[in-house]
Amino acid sequence: MEQPSTHLKIKRAGNVSVVEFADRKILEEISIQEIGSELRGLVETEPGPQLLLNFQNVDHLASAALGMLITLQKKVQEQNGLLKLSNINRQIFQVFKITRLNRVFDIHDTAEKAMESFARV
Amino acid sequence: MKVPPDFGVDDAALTNVTVPNDLRRVREPEAHIMSELKRCGYDDDTIFAIKLAFEEAVTNAVKHGNCNDRSKQVHLRYYVDPQRVVFMVRDEGCGFRPQDVPDPTADENLERPSGRGLMLMQSYMTKVRYGENGREVWLLKENPGRTK
Numbered sequence: 001m002e003q004p005s006t007h008l009k010i011k012r013a014g015n016v017s018v019v020e021f022a023d024r025k026i027l028e029e030i031s032i033q034e035i036g037s038e039l040r041g042l043v044e045t046e047p048g049p050q051l052l053l054n055f056q057n058v059d060h061l062a063s064a065a066l067g068m069l070i071t072l073q074k075k076v077q078e079q080n081g082l083l084k085l086s087n088i089n090r091q092i093f094q095v096f097k098i099t100r101l102n103r104v105f106d107i108h109d110t111a112e113k114a115m116e117s118f119a120r121v
Numbered sequence: 122m123k124v125p126p127d128f129g130v131d132d133a134a135l136t137n138v139t140v141p142n143d144l145r146r147v148r149e150p151e152a153h154i155m156s157e158l159k160r161c162g163y164d165d166d167t168i169f170a171i172k173l174a175f176e177e178a179v180t181n182a183v184k185h186g187n188c189n190d191r192s193k194q195v196h197l198r199y200y201v202d203p204q205r206v207v208f209m210v211r212d213e214g215c216g217f218r219p220q221d222v223p224d225p226t227a228d229e230n231l232e233r234p235s236g237r238g239l240m241l242m243q244s245y246m247t248k249v250r251y252g253e254n255g256r257e258v259w260l261l262k263e264n265p266g267r268t269k
Contacts, residue, residue, distance in 0.1 A: 027176055028144060029184060060169075062176055063241055067234035074232070091169045098244045099237050100226045 007035045010042065016050040016118050017042050018111065025060040036068040040075055049081035050118055054111050056087035066101060073105065082106075086114040122209075122252040124198070128261045130207050135198040142193040142212075147179045150197055154208065157201040163264055170245035171206055171262050177238035178210040178258050186212025186256060204267045205247075209259045216254030 009020040019039065026032060043049045053069075069085075076083040086108045088096065096102040108114035123132040140146040154175065158168050179195060187193040199208040225236045243249050248261040 029180065060172065060176075062173075062180060063237035064180065064235075066237055070232055070234045091166060095173070095241065098226075098241065100231055104231055 007031060008038055013115065014118075016052055016115065018052045018054060018115075020054045020056065021058050024057055026058055026065040027060055027062045029064060032062065032064050032068050035065075036071065039068075039072050043072065043075050043079055043081065047079060047081075049076060049079055051076060051081065051083045052111060052114050052118070053083070053085050054087050054114075055085065055089070055092065056111075058092065059089060061092050061095060063099075066095070066099060070101075070104065082118065084108060084114040084117065086111045122257055122259075124200075124207060124209070125248075125250050125259055125261075128207050128248065128259065129205060130200050135200045135207070135209075138197045138199075139194050140197070142183050142187040142189070142191055142195055144179065144183055147183075147195065147197070150199070151175060151179075154199055154201060154206070158206060161201060161203040161264070162266065163206075164266055167262065167265060174242045174245050174260055174262070175208060175210075177242050178208070178260060181238055181258075182210045182212035182214075185217070186214035188214060203264060205261060205263050207259070207261050209257060211253065211257040214256060216256045218255060219251050 193213040196211040250259040
């Protein structure tokens with residue numbers, strides 16, 4: 001099932017919502033708010049949501065987007081769900097490392113590895 | 122405030138641009154800086170770092186300094202050569218004390234949704250200097266490909 005969105009491409013794989021970003025740059029405040037709102041909408045509609053954010057298309061990320069991801073992670077945890085991130089390029093992963101957010105998020109090299117880790121839960 | 126003397130640039134060499142308090146209006150000077158960086162031979166990682174720091178600085182000015190007030194302006198000054206890039210972003214807000222911003226990498230702050238912009242600028246740039254009670258930030262990045 002694919003849902004319309006200006007910023008996100010959302011597909012369902014079993015119990016997991018797999019999200020890809022349409023924008024290469026997640027920088028604009030308005031876009032970040034809209035992305036956050038769409039992702040929270042996905043999470044709020046079901047108990048125990050399982051969400052994979054695939055960053056393969058993303059090559060720039062503002063700190064406000066990191067804040068949006070933290071808020072999303074809290075929402076997912078409140079719903080007893082799981083949030084995983086994958087395909088983060090080397091430059092953006094460095095941003096996660098500098099901010100120590102690589103310790104906060106469950107980050108996988110590839111979407112396939114992330115999906116396998118959902119299956120192991 | 123003039124360019125800090127230890128940034129190694131003559132103040133008269135800087136380009137001055139003032140734009141309305143709207144992030145979309147910053148795109149043109151930003152694109153100019155990025156094209157100059159490419160022309161001067163900066164590598165992709167350094168351009169990524171400078172773009173990130175520039176975005177954080179102007180976002181802070183528009184959102185936090187000028188409080189998204191469209192009647193205010195953002196003042197930019199910049200200089201690019203093959204050795205270094207210098208830029209300044211000044212807002213028309215009340216200012217702030219950078220030392221009052223909590224360390225976002227401390228364990229107790231790791232899950233706070235905001236406060237990472239300043240430390241990212243500090244991490245990625247060679248020097249960061251605040252002036253005008255926090256209304257103005259100066260950033261210097263030396264080109265690692267040219268630093269001896």
